[in-house]
Amino acid sequence: MSEADQKQRDDRDGFRRLHPLTPFIRGWKIFAAAVAIALQQAYGDIGTGWLLSAIGASIPIGIAYGWLSWRNTHYRVGDDDLRLETGVLRKRSRRVRLDRLQAVDVVRPLVARALGLAELRLEVAGGGSSEAPLAYLSEDAAQRLRAELLARAAGLHHATPEAPEAVLLEVPLGRLVEATLRSVALIGMLVSLVFLIVVTVVTGEWSLLGFAVPFGLAVVPISVGTVVRHFGFTVAESPDGLRIRHGLLETRSQTVPPGRVQAVRVVEPWLWRSQGWCRVEVDVAGYVGEGQAAASVLCPVAPRAEALALLARVLPGVDVDAVPLTGVPASAFWLDPIGWRSLGVGADDRVLVTRTGRFTRVTDVVLHEKLQSVRLRQGLVQRRLGLASVHLDTTPGPVNASAAHRPAAEARAMVDAEVERARVSRSLARPDRWMSPPTGPATPTVTR
Amino acid sequence: MSEPFDPPGEPWVRVSPKLATLRRLLNIGAGAVLLVGLTVLAAMASTWAAVAVAVLGVAALGWGWVIVGRSVRSWGYAERAEDLLVTRGVLNRQLVVVPYGRMQFVDVTAGPLDRRFGLATVQLHTAAAASDAQIPGLVPAEAARLRDRLAARGEAGAAGV
Known part of the structure; x- marks a missing residue:
C-alpha cells in the first residue's frame, strides 16, 4: 500500500472516501437525464431558450448534489466486515459481513472508463440489487480493494497478493455474432419484415410500412445489446473463485467465490442445435433484482463440450452428462403433448439434473447442498393420470428446476430421497470462508 | 400402494376447524350481498328469473360451504x-x-x-x-x-x- 493511500486511509478512523472525480460522473448522469427530458418536451410548446437554460442549470445542480453526496460517503474495510456510510440528509450506515459475500463485481461504465474509474459492487444474499456499491474508485483502488475483500472473505490475511488466474473459456466475437443472429425472434422479425414489404408492394399501401418500425425497435437493439454486453467474454478460474469479464462499452468483471454458485442452467436454443452450442446461466444468491439476467450469465455461447468442461471446474466433481436421466410415462402426453418426450430427471450424489424443452432444450442442475425446499404438486388431471410434479427451489435466479409429470409414487420417493441427499450434502459443505480449514461435518455456522 | 401425499410416518397435524367457520362466514357474507343484488336485478326482468337466480345462488353457497370444509381439512x-x-x-x-x-x-x-x-x-x-x-x-x-x-x-x- 502506497504512502499516500495510507494517509487517505488514516483520516477519520480508517474511513476512506470515494474518488474525487465521482461528483462529475454523478453530475453527468443528472445532465443526461435533463437532456433526455428536454428532448421529450421539445415537441411541446416550450421555447428553445428556456430548454437550453434548464439543461445548463442542471450541470451545476448535478455537480453540487454529486459533491455533497461524495463528501458524505465513507467506507472502511474491517477484519470481517465492510462499513459504508452514505446519505446527505438521511444518513445510512451499513455493515456487510464479508463471510457472507456472494460476489464482487467491478463495473466500468463508458464515462467512468474514460476517466480511469470503476465501480465496485459487493453482492450479498437477500435485499435488492447490489447492497453496497462503491462508486467510483480509481481502477487501481478498485482492483486492490477487490483483492483485499476477497482475501478477507476467504479467511486469509488482507495483504495476501491477488491470486493468479487461469483462463477457462473465451468466446470469440464471430461465434457471439452468429449465435445472436441465430435467434427465432430475429429471424421471425426479418421474415415479418419481408412479408410486410411484399404486402406493401403488392397492395400499394405504403402506410403499412409503419408496422415495420416497432418490429425493428423491439428486436434490433436487444440483439446489438447482447453482442455489446458479451463482447470479449472471458471466464477464468483462481483461488478467489470464478472471474468473468465482458463488455465493449461498459465492462464488467465479476468474481464469484467458490461455493457461491447455487444452481446452473444449460440452455440449447433450437437454432443453435446444429452447431452444438449452448448458453450457461447460474444462480448466485447476490444477483437479484434489476440486472440479474445480465449478471447471471456464465457463458453466452460455447460448444456443449466446452461448456460442460467449464461446469466441471465451477462445480468440482459434477459431470452433468454422466447423470442418467429417466423420462416420463406416455400418459404425460395429455398434459404436455409437444414436450413430454424431452422431459427427464436424474440425480447422483452431488446434483439433481432436470431436462425440459422440445425445441429449446433446458437442462437445470441443482446442487443438493444448496437446495432450499422441495415441493410435490399434483393437479386434478395429473391425479387422474397418476402423475405428479416435483419442484426444486433454489435462490432467485434463472434456474427454475422442476421434474414435471412423474409417476406419482416415484415423485414422492424422489422428494424423500432428495431431502435426505440435501441433508447429507449440507453437512459436508465447505465453510463460508473457503480458505479456512473445514471443521468436520455439521459445521455449526452462524445464522444470517 | 402408498399415496403420494401420505404423511411421513406420523399422521398430519390438522389445522383448527374454526378456520372453516371463519371462511364460511366470509363466503356467505360476500355471497349473500352479491346474491341479493343479482336477485333484485333479475326480478326487474321477471319473477321466474329472480327465483332461478336465487335457487342457483343458494346452491352455489351450499357448494362453497362443502368446498371450504374440504379445503380446510386438507391442510x-x-x-x-x-x-x-x-x-x-x-x-x-x-x-x-x-x-x-x-x-x-x-x-x-x-x-x-x-x-x-x-x-x-x-x-x-x-x-x-x-x-x-x-x-x-x-x-x-x-x-x-x-x-x-x-x-x-x-x-x-x-x-x-
Missing part, C-alpha cells in the same frame, strides 16, 4: 427431526418440505377477524421465493410454539445460503 403439517412438511389442496394438492436449516425467518400473522376466531398463520421463509410454506388456522398458542421451535431448530441446523 396439515408434520414436524420431523430435520424438516417441516406442509400439505394442502383438494383439487391441486401440494406438499412442501423445508429443512429447518434453510429457514431464514418465521412470521406469525393474525388479522382482526383471525384474532376474533382465535386463529393465526405461521409463514416460513427461505432464501428461495418459491418455497411458500404457510400454515393458516393455528391456535395462537400453537402458532407461537411452532414459531419458537422452528427458530430454535433452524439455529441448530443453519447453514450459509
Whole structure:
C-alpha cells in the first residue's frame, strides 16, 4: 500500500472516501437525464431558450448534489466486515459481513472508463440489487480493494497478493455474432419484415410500412445489446473463485467465490442445435433484482463440450452428462403433448439434473447442498393420470428446476430421497470462508 | 400402494376447524350481498328469473360451504427431526418440505377477524421465493410454539445460503 493511500486511509478512523472525480460522473448522469427530458418536451410548446437554460442549470445542480453526496460517503474495510456510510440528509450506515459475500463485481461504465474509474459492487444474499456499491474508485483502488475483500472473505490475511488466474473459456466475437443472429425472434422479425414489404408492394399501401418500425425497435437493439454486453467474454478460474469479464462499452468483471454458485442452467436454443452450442446461466444468491439476467450469465455461447468442461471446474466433481436421466410415462402426453418426450430427471450424489424443452432444450442442475425446499404438486388431471410434479427451489435466479409429470409414487420417493441427499450434502459443505480449514461435518455456522 | 401425499410416518397435524367457520362466514357474507343484488336485478326482468337466480345462488353457497370444509381439512403439517412438511389442496394438492436449516425467518400473522376466531398463520421463509410454506388456522398458542421451535431448530441446523 502506497504512502499516500495510507494517509487517505488514516483520516477519520480508517474511513476512506470515494474518488474525487465521482461528483462529475454523478453530475453527468443528472445532465443526461435533463437532456433526455428536454428532448421529450421539445415537441411541446416550450421555447428553445428556456430548454437550453434548464439543461445548463442542471450541470451545476448535478455537480453540487454529486459533491455533497461524495463528501458524505465513507467506507472502511474491517477484519470481517465492510462499513459504508452514505446519505446527505438521511444518513445510512451499513455493515456487510464479508463471510457472507456472494460476489464482487467491478463495473466500468463508458464515462467512468474514460476517466480511469470503476465501480465496485459487493453482492450479498437477500435485499435488492447490489447492497453496497462503491462508486467510483480509481481502477487501481478498485482492483486492490477487490483483492483485499476477497482475501478477507476467504479467511486469509488482507495483504495476501491477488491470486493468479487461469483462463477457462473465451468466446470469440464471430461465434457471439452468429449465435445472436441465430435467434427465432430475429429471424421471425426479418421474415415479418419481408412479408410486410411484399404486402406493401403488392397492395400499394405504403402506410403499412409503419408496422415495420416497432418490429425493428423491439428486436434490433436487444440483439446489438447482447453482442455489446458479451463482447470479449472471458471466464477464468483462481483461488478467489470464478472471474468473468465482458463488455465493449461498459465492462464488467465479476468474481464469484467458490461455493457461491447455487444452481446452473444449460440452455440449447433450437437454432443453435446444429452447431452444438449452448448458453450457461447460474444462480448466485447476490444477483437479484434489476440486472440479474445480465449478471447471471456464465457463458453466452460455447460448444456443449466446452461448456460442460467449464461446469466441471465451477462445480468440482459434477459431470452433468454422466447423470442418467429417466423420462416420463406416455400418459404425460395429455398434459404436455409437444414436450413430454424431452422431459427427464436424474440425480447422483452431488446434483439433481432436470431436462425440459422440445425445441429449446433446458437442462437445470441443482446442487443438493444448496437446495432450499422441495415441493410435490399434483393437479386434478395429473391425479387422474397418476402423475405428479416435483419442484426444486433454489435462490432467485434463472434456474427454475422442476421434474414435471412423474409417476406419482416415484415423485414422492424422489422428494424423500432428495431431502435426505440435501441433508447429507449440507453437512459436508465447505465453510463460508473457503480458505479456512473445514471443521468436520455439521459445521455449526452462524445464522444470517 | 402408498399415496403420494401420505404423511411421513406420523399422521398430519390438522389445522383448527374454526378456520372453516371463519371462511364460511366470509363466503356467505360476500355471497349473500352479491346474491341479493343479482336477485333484485333479475326480478326487474321477471319473477321466474329472480327465483332461478336465487335457487342457483343458494346452491352455489351450499357448494362453497362443502368446498371450504374440504379445503380446510386438507391442510396439515408434520414436524420431523430435520424438516417441516406442509400439505394442502383438494383439487391441486401440494406438499412442501423445508429443512429447518434453510429457514431464514418465521412470521406469525393474525388479522382482526383471525384474532376474533382465535386463529393465526405461521409463514416460513427461505432464501428461495418459491418455497411458500404457510400454515393458516393455528391456535395462537400453537402458532407461537411452532414459531419458537422452528427458530430454535433452524439455529441448530443453519447453514450459509
